Amino acid sequence: MALPCPGFEGSEKRLEVDFCFGPGTPPCGLRTLSRPQLDGLLEKASCCIVSRTSNAHFDAYVLSESSLFVFPDRLVLKTCGTTKLLDAVPELLGLAAALDLQARRCKYSRASFLFPEHQPMPHGDFSAEVQQLRASLGGNLGALGSAYVLGDALNGLQWHVFVADVGPRAGLPALAPVYTLEICMTHLCPTKAANFVRGPDFVSAAATTAASGIGALLLGAAVDDYVFEPCGYSMNAVDGAAFTTIHVTPEEGFSYASVELCGYAGATLDASTVVEQVAAIFNPERISVALSVDQSLPCCPWAAGVLAFPSAYTAAGAACQAFAHGGRTSFYSAALGGVTNPIPFPGPYAADGSSQRGAGRRLRGALARSVADVLALYDAAPLARGDAGALDAHIKCLVAAHGLEDPVYVVDLGMVARLWAAWTAAMPRVAPFYAVKCNDDEALLALLAVLGAGFDCASEAEVDRVLALGLPPGRIVYANACKRPRDIRHAAARGVDLTTFDTPSELAKLAAWHPRTRALLRLRADDLAARCQLGNKYGAEPKDVSMLLRVAAELGIEVAGVSFHVGSGATNPAAFSAAIALAADAFAAGAAAGHTGMDLLDIGGGFCGGTFDASGRVDLGGVPAAVNAALAEHFPPGCGVRVIAEPGRYFAEAAATLACLVYGVRDGRAPGGGPARDYWITDGLYGSMNCLLYDHAVLACRPLGRGAKSGAGAQLLPSTVFGPTCDGLDTVLRDHPLPRMENGDWLVFPKMGAYTHTGASAFNGFDATSPHVFYVFSQA
Incomplete structure (x- = not known):
């Protein structure tokens, strides 16, 4: 759109x-x-x-x-x-x-x-x-x-x-x-x-x-x-x-x-x-x-x-x-006055709390050379802890200080830094190339850039957003296997050479508009239990691998390696193991077709949202162990193959918390005949909660608020929560247990950093594309 x-x-x-x-x-x-x-x-x-x-x-x-x-x-x-x-x-x-x-x-x-x-x-x-x-x-x-x-x-x-x-x-x-x-x-x-x-x-x-x-x-x-x-x-x-x-x-x-x-x-x-x-x-x-x-x-x-x-x-x-x-x-x-920064990018909010997201064309993150720079540039407030209690207290202060009514995001950059450390410890051979489409928040990108991340881009706008950070184009993989002609020309003009393909059609376009590209053959490798399937749209079948490698050679396209994506929100470690084995077969086929310089394996995304358990360890199921074992078997250290991945949800999902004002209430009756309650909030399916439709998300929420009886012993009523538009489809929760709330209270939704506001719209005149964004840096 x-x-x-x-x-x-x-x-x-x-x-x-x-x-x-x-x-x-x-x-x-x-x-x-x-x-x-x-x-x-x-x-x-x-x-x-x-x-x-x-x-x-x-x-x-x-x-x-x-x-x-x-x-x-x-x-x-x-x-x-x-x-x-x-x-x-x-x-x-x-x-x-x-x-x-x-x-x-x-x-x-x-x-x-x-x-x-x-x-x-x-x-x-x-x-x-x-x-x-x-x-x-x-x-x-x-x-x-x-x-x-x-x-x-x-x-x-x-x-x-x-x-x-x-x-x-x-x-x-x-x-x-x-x-x-x-x-x-x-x-x-x-x-x-x-x-x-x-x-x-x-x-x-x-x-x-x-x-x-x-x-x-x-x-x-x-x-x-x-x-x-x-x-x-x-x-x-x-x-x-x-x-x-x-x-x-x-x-x-x-x-x-x-x-x-x-x-x-x-x-x-x-x-x-x-x-x-x-x-x-x-x-x-x-x-x-x-x-x-x-x-x-x-x-x-x-x-x-x-x-x-x-x-x-x-x-x-x-x-x-x-x-x-x-x-x-x-x-x-x-x-x-001697200012040497790029064309100034307005802050995440003005003095009155109004959003400035998207108002400029260059990221302030272009100035960042350290984590400290990012925190200073984006006014990240220090928090001793990033748990629900600390975040709720901070949100209350923000609402009071800025007189907020519209949706509010709090992005915990400290969480992102800890997730980075956990990733490098869990899979030290796999370099993260963050998937920009998941959440293109400017401070998030800037922080990941200074930590050393590369970036998975799928459009010319995403490429420009990353290059505006001051990064070289070699830190980008254009991981869209079917690109518009303008996308390919744009990549060529910006020096972004690493991309993916899975059809002869794509190879022909690359030969016409970006012949110096270094292309990755994308394989189909599905985790059938993934939250969002991708194999129905992208990925070459095993029977087509030899043909595609031959066509690439005939067109003069350098095949740099292999990529795959098991699906967004994958949960089955065996899917990664099987895909890495398929990639090894494709490397062998590439060598047979004359592609002797293949040196890169991209294991894609699919990593679930990073969260920490009580002991402080990140929970990725058995995926790291499966990946490490498969790499050791098929691409052992010293083989000359560099390994990257495209995590998005892992870094973004748990790092962002959304708070929405309750501005409408109504008494109702539950299906069993007992009391129930209806609420209207300032975000919905046409805004950040589009993840319910397109990302198969399951939302959780907690009340924050002036007069909300949310303590132990409070009566919980089956509640329906509606978004702000006039569409009946705009329903966020049904029969969800919540304490009795009134106009002026707030609902807080954790883990809202992945595939949320990036898919928002301005339907019905409710512009959900530019929420208020505030940053914190928690220590734990």
């Missing part, structure tokens, strides 16, 4: 195409295009014209998402949000061809997206953008071109540039050098951002331009400005053959502003002064600057790549890239 983007995407995509006049080109070139033709072009890009201004040199259009500039021989299109800018390229080239105009240079650029996973394809992946753009350009121009990414992947925005140029050719006039200064800003000062909200005191767009300080940048230029309802700002200013365009997304949590000056004389444009003026208008926490010139010039004032930021900012990095047929881009970034 596609969830809505958590905020408007301010980062723009920018396309600039230069054309050559032909014998039949009208004198005005592209400016000859009619309004219906331009509307059709922009419809392809999913935007429309809002306003227009012109001068003798070009036409400038304010769009519903950014701006369009049309010169006789050049077009510049900028779009933001979830627009499909590159879908407009074939239409543009067709319109130009009808005017006898031939494309001679194309430049596409953009900053990193704040919400990349919500971009339509191909815009979520730069390599896919380049592939589509080259295909659209076709001919000589499409066959040319180079793609570059500038900037620090872990600290702030990056700058993506694709340039294709036919180069110097006989009969083609030289292109005039065009200088462009682009400033991108995130996390604007709220007071400054408030200038761009169309509130009750709104006067006009011109008044907004003047009051914000933007007008002072534009002396002598003709201004076309627009303030959107309820907020947002766009402006084009035309000044001879040059223009300035500004776009502002003021909403807190994803505020963004961009300022571009294009076409001004490079010798007179003082970039440092402009950056200082712009920073004063918006007071952003982060600034990125791209300085570009489209032709190589010996006296280019920006060739040295020098830019001074205002004194309040500390430069975080600089990069410069020269292009094959002339021109260059220099890219700089800086942070307010």
Whole structure:
């Protein structure tokens, strides 16, 4: 299910195409295009014209998402949000061809997206953008071109540039050098951002331009400005053959502003002064600057790549890239007050207790280098013990301190650390690669990363979430045996080479889009008693192993080893023993098929939720003993095979506790005729309790609360607990013994960390996808 983007995407995509006049080109070139033709072009890009201004040199259009500039021989299109800018390229080239105009240079650029996973394809992946753009350009121009990414992947925005140029050719006039200064800003000062909200005191767009300080940048230029309802700002200013365009997304949590000056004389444009003026208008926490010139010039004032930021900012990095047929881009970034962390990821809750989960695009865990760092970054409260009494007392304090009513998660990072130690003691040869789909909580991921875990990812969003921790792609296994083409291209672009396959179809896709991959043959190996079966969907049958290994060899795919998954929540140790024996047979078949470099065995997931008994020992049934014995028999130490696993539930299930407010009560009658009680709580089957349907979970709960008679001797009534939606299916518990409770009491559900809120929805307007999350670190 596609969830809505958590905020408007301010980062723009920018396309600039230069054309050559032909014998039949009208004198005005592209400016000859009619309004219906331009509307059709922009419809392809999913935007429309809002306003227009012109001068003798070009036409400038304010769009519903950014701006369009049309010169006789050049077009510049900028779009933001979830627009499909590159879908407009074939239409543009067709319109130009009808005017006898031939494309001679194309430049596409953009900053990193704040919400990349919500971009339509191909815009979520730069390599896919380049592939589509080259295909659209076709001919000589499409066959040319180079793609570059500038900037620090872990600290702030990056700058993506694709340039294709036919180069110097006989009969083609030289292109005039065009200088462009682009400033991108995130996390604007709220007071400054408030200038761009169309509130009750709104006067006009011109008044907004003047009051914000933007007008002072534009002396002598003709201004076309627009303030959107309820907020947002766009402006084009035309000044001879040059223009300035500004776009502002003021909403807190994803505020963004961009300022571009294009076409001004490079010798007179003082970039440092402009950056200082712009920073004063918006007071952003982060600034990125791209300085570009489209032709190589010996006296280019920006060739040295020098830019001074205002004194309040500390430069975080600089990069410069020269292009094959002339021109260059220099890219700089800086942070307010010397902050060197990535684009700040808001905390798990604000001062008022409101959730911030998912509001940022980079994990604060990227800063963590130790367990102590994680605890500090996520404000984990120390607890002497992590038992029910200690957790309940902490939850009561949280509810009182933050005035909470919505569902509350308490994640015990101390439990996770103890489970890590128990795993390494129980199965020292098996390296955990945590299954992100189980629970993608940011602090949980950050803690496991510093403990040394790898990660099992199954989608491009999960890959990006893990890479944002600052980990190398070698710490990821892409354990999805049937991937979409975009997933494979994304993995290739991010350097994630280790993946799984179980069909010739998957091998063909890997050969087409990720030929350097190191692939694991996934075998079918079922524990019929597992909570969730997977063999019905994934895993090669023994009879198909030789064929798949042969196809891989024919396609040139390196088979690195074997993987299997006995099913989620497995309980039968013999299932692991049998699967490891099957894997040994597959290794032998691989060697026979010419795959002599097989060196990895992935024994998958299926490990039950880690809990500790009274003596402090973790309970995994007989699984560790069975795994260790099977490995000793089939893959003994020194054989050259590394062993990994994909535990999810083991680390996450017992580490999270959920508390829900009781906000509705009703007396009823039990089936036997005695008294009963009905309750309504703030979470249900369309939220965290989706695990009842999809994970076959059995829930337990205990009352927490103001006035709940939960002590010894309290009368227990058969109780039905409903979730908040209007669907009768939304029933959490039936005939469950609970003491009499009233509105304002709370129910606490332990062991709610696995496959719960990651599958939640916003059905019926009850958004269960962003619960309050608080962290503790218990010692025992």
